[in-house]
Amino acid sequence: MTYFPDEVVEHIFDFLVSHRDRNAVSTVCKAWYQVERLSRRSVFVGNCYSVLPERVMTRFPGMKCLIVKGKPHFADFNLVPHDWGGFALPWIEAAAHGCPGLEELRLKRMVVSDESLELLARSFPDLKALVLISCEGFSTDGLAAIATHCRSLRELDLQENEVEDYGRQWLSCFPDSCTTLVSLNFSCLKGEVNAGALERLVARCPSLRGLKLNRAVSVESLTRILDRAPQLVELGTGSLTVDHHSEAYRRMINTFHKCKLLRNLSGFWDVDPRCLQSVYPVCPNLTVLNLSYAPSIQGADQVKLIRHCFKLQKLWVLDCIGDKGLAVVASTCKQLQELRVFPSDIYGTGTAAVTEEGLVAVSSGCSKMNSLLYFCHQMTNAALITVAKNCPRFIRFRLCILDPGKPDPITNQPLDEGFGAIVQSCKDLRRLSLSGLLTDKVFLYIGEYAARLEMLSIAFAGDSDKGMIYVLNGCKNLRKLEIRDSPFGDAALLENVGKYETMRSLWMSSCDVTLGGCKALAAKMPRLNVEVINEGDESDEMEENPSDAHKVEKMYVYRTLAGPRNEAPDFVWTL
Amino acid sequence: MGDQSNSPSSSIDSSSHPALCSTSSIFQTRRDLLSTDLKLGLGLSTSALHGCSSKEREQLSHWPPIKPLLRSTLEEKVHRSHSKTFFVKVYMEGLPIGRKLDLLSHNGYDSLMRTLRRMFRTTITCPDTSRVPPEKAHVLTYEDEEGDWMMVGDVPWEFFLRTVKRLKITRADKC
Numbered sequence: 001m002t003y004f005p006d007e008v009v010e011h012i013f014d015f016l017v018s019h020r021d022r023n024a025v026s027t028v029c030k031a032w033y034q035v036e037r038l039s040r041r042s043v044f045v046g047n048c049y050s051v052l053p054e055r056v057m058t059r060f061p062g063m064k065c066l067i068v069k070g071k072p073h074f075a076d077f078n079l080v081p082h083d084w085g086g087f088a089l090p091w092i093e094a095a096a097h098g099c100p101g102l103e104e105l106r107l108k109r110m111v112v113s114d115e116s117l118e119l120l121a122r123s124f125p126d127l128k129a130l131v132l133i134s135c136e137g138f139s140t141d142g143l144a145a146i147a148t149h150c151r152s153l154r155e156l157d158l159q160e161n162e163v164e165d166y167g168r169q170w171l172s173c174f175p176d177s178c179t180t181l182v183s184l185n186f187s188c189l190k191g192e193v194n195a196g197a198l199e200r201l202v203a204r205c206p207s208l209r210g211l212k213l214n215r216a217v218s219v220e221s222l223t224r225i226l227d228r229a230p231q232l233v234e235l236g237t238g239s240l241t242v243d244h245h246s247e248a249y250r251r252m253i254n255t256f257h258k259c260k261l262l263r264n265l266s267g268f269w270d271v272d273p274r275c276l277q278s279v280y281p282v283c284p285n286l287t288v289l290n291l292s293y294a295p296s297i298q299g300a301d302q303v304k305l306i307r308h309c310f311k312l313q314k315l316w317v318l319d320c321i322g323d324k325g326l327a328v329v330a331s332t333c334k335q336l337q338e339l340r341v342f343p344s345d346i347y348g349t350g351t352a353a354v355t356e357e358g359l360v361a362v363s364s365g366c367s368k369m370n371s372l373l374y375f376c377h378q379m380t381n382a383a384l385i386t387v388a389k390n391c392p393r394f395i396r397f398r399l400c401i402l403d404p405g406k407p408d409p410i411t412n413q414p415l416d417e418g419f420g421a422i423v424q425s426c427k428d429l430r431r432l433s434l435s436g437l438l439t440d441k442v443f444l445y446i447g448e449y450a451a452r453l454e455m456l457s458i459a460f461a462g463d464s465d466k467g468m469i470y471v472l473n474g475c476k477n478l479r480k481l482e483i484r485d486s487p488f489g490d491a492a493l494l495e496n497v498g499k500y501e502t503m504r505s506l507w508m509s510s511c512d513v514t515l516g517g518c519k520a521l522a523a524k525m526p527r528l529n530v531e532v533i534n535e536g537d538e539s540d541e542m543e544e545n546p547s548d549a550h551k552v553e554k555m556y557v558y559r560t561l562a563g564p565r566n567e568a569p570d571f572v573w574t575l
Numbered sequence: 576m577g578d579q580s581n582s583p584s585s586s587i588d589s590s591s592h593p594a595l596c597s598t599s600s601i602f603q604t605r606r607d608l609l610s611t612d613l614k615l616g617l618g619l620s621t622s623a624l625h626g627c628s629s630k631e632r633e634q635l636s637h638w639p640p641i642k643p644l645l646r647s648t649l650e651e652k653v654h655r656s657h658s659k660t661f662f663v664k665v666y667m668e669g670l671p672i673g674r675k676l677d678l679l680s681h682n683g684y685d686s687l688m689r690t691l692r693r694m695f696r697t698t699i700t701c702p703d704t705s706r707v708p709p710e711k712a713h714v715l716t717y718e719d720e721e722g723d724w725m726m727v728g729d730v731p732w733e734f735f736l737r738t739v740k741r742l743k744i745t746r747a748d749k750c
Contacts, residue, residue: 076643079637158645188644239731239732294646295649296652345649
């Protein structure tokens with residue numbers, strides 16, 4: 001490569017889109033490392049504690065887009081204590097000093113304070129995109145700062161964040177000169193927004209393609225917004241409660257008729273089932289439909305709606321759709337690639353839900369399926385084997401049987417064979433979540449066949465250390481392993497310690513790992529942070545020198561170049 | 576749906592699982608407790624969870640693995656379907672004695688206004704009518720969860736139900 005000048009090498013690298021490819025070429029030789037790092041525009045940091053922010057800024061001074069992820073995935077289900085960490089401020093401070101050209105910031109599962117949002121807004125007045133997913137720690141004051149100072153903002157995308165509401169004026173902070181918005185999502189905000197300010201903002205942003213409203217936006221306001229922005233491609237409705245005999249309802253239907261470009265529909269907060277017909281005009285063009293926040297829609301109404309959606313590629317619904325409803329999906333949505341069926345009855349009061357039948361129906365009808373998240377009451381090996389045969393293209397397969405450890409109800413056997421069929425058939429499987437009664441055997445299959453598996457989630461599964469060992473020794477491409485409530489102990493943890501340096505992280509909670517085991521791991525692998533998380537406020541034993549035989553409630557292990565973190569809270573011990 | 580009375584442990588034949596030892600029986604106990612938790616639903620019986628530390632109980636509540644926004648949406652629907660009434664106090668300016676009104680017996684603002692007009696025998700104007708209200712007319716206001724007094728009718732009905740604490744009918748010229 002000494003034959004090519006740097007500009008040519010850089011041009012060749014431009015064709016490398018994925019972070020992994022760019023990471024790979026940068027290890028070839030010093031020259032390539034240099035060319036690559038100076039031309040890298042988008043940087044992805046999968047674990048915010050794996051590297052110091054300053055180091056990232058120094059290495060990639062030309063960075064335009066920074067993506068950082070904080071807390072481990074199980075934080076979504078409240079398994080990680082609230083103040084564990086994952087702060088955005090150090091990253092924003094480092095970027096303000098080291099990468100003034102930053103245009104896009106995307107954060108997931110991080111703690112973002114109003115102070116950091118204000119720093120971001122003032123340091124990067126030309127910020128083009130801010131995406132916050134499952135974050136917390138900020139309020140509408142922080143949003144006001146972004147709106148005020150980022151005068152050429154194109155994308156403000158707030159997905160499932162916990163946001164404190166201090167008033168509705170943040171939207172009014174977008175100056176009249178702000179006309180560049182392409183995508184705005186504030187669906188997770190609980191409070192009111194200034195309807196007039198919202199409508200004026202929409203009116204002056206002709207490039208607006210995506211808009212996701214929150215529950216506080218009325219039908220009347222939605223109608224006025226859609227009248228100004230019939231070019232929307234993505235829409236999250238506000239509250240869809242309106243008297244279906246009223247003028248307001250009629251006007252809403254007329255407006256939906258004009259939205260010829262609408263492809264992605266979500267929201268449906270507080271929807272009155274009788275109002276669902278208003279969206280029928282847009283259904284035939286929809287590729288994405290999310291009904292998962294509408295528990296008031298019965299299965300029959302969901303089905304009536306879906307019958308119009310024959311171009312659907314992605315569908316998120318609640319399990320009240322039922323097996324029969326899924327059969328309708330199977331016969332209508334031939335282009336379906338991703339299906340998510342969420343539970344609607346989390347207290348087990350015994351209302352209708354889905355079983356293996358629904359899944360089998362969808363797998364027979366929708367051969368393009370590649371991504372699944374399915375909460376159900378039961379599953380059989382036979383069904384999983386059929387699904388594996390029908391849909392060999394699964395990339396993501398996440399099954400959650402609501403009764404943990406439940407066997408195949410017909411044969412009373414564990415579901416080892418069913419999941420075994422999935423991993424054998426789906427050679428491109430990258431993500432897998434297991435549930436139901438499972439022995440060590442399923443892990444033998446996973447270790448042997450799931451060559452491309454990158455993320456594995458285990459809950460209430462396995463019999464012995466052997467299960468975890470099969471996985472650690474087998475899955476070459478494993479990056480993230482998260483385990484809860486499974487009988488894996490120190491022997492499994494310490495069997496293949498080198499493996500953890502090839503992975504991003506390991507989470508184990510309510511397993512059989514002891515403090516001694518964690519200490520041993522930390523001693524052997526200095527480039528890992530072995531964090532033991534103790535929230536025990538009731539048991540004094542944990543306070544004063546607990547014995548090494550003491551079982552560890554929660555453990556998080558990750559590779560890092562940054563050493564132990566200095567801002568970890570008291571209840572996190574880095575060994 | 577299936578029969579939920581089969582607990583996982585009863586379906587494991589110990590002869591086919593020679594590896595069953597004390598660790599996996601603890602693990603089964605956790606599964607049983609979780610199933611019990613699910614079966615008992617909202618009416619958690621403390622006797623069934625006896626012997627379970629509060630930490631374990633907290634752990635058991637992190638199931639099924641769904642995100643907080645979905646969980647709160649579903650919980651709200653359960654609470655709503657369980658509570659059949661929602662009475663709030665209603666005062667009219669000038670009258671020392673107030674009334675009580677069940678908001679859940681109404682399906683929207685129109686219905687609420689009709690009831691109030693009947694209860695207090697006065698005209699109540701809505702914020703979106705363009706008529707200039709005569710001196711004798713009143714407007715309806717409400718106290719929200721932050722303690723602020725707001726005009727009724729600006730936000731969606733469902734949203735209003737979540738934030739309203741009490742109602743007050745005041746003279747139109749005060750607003």
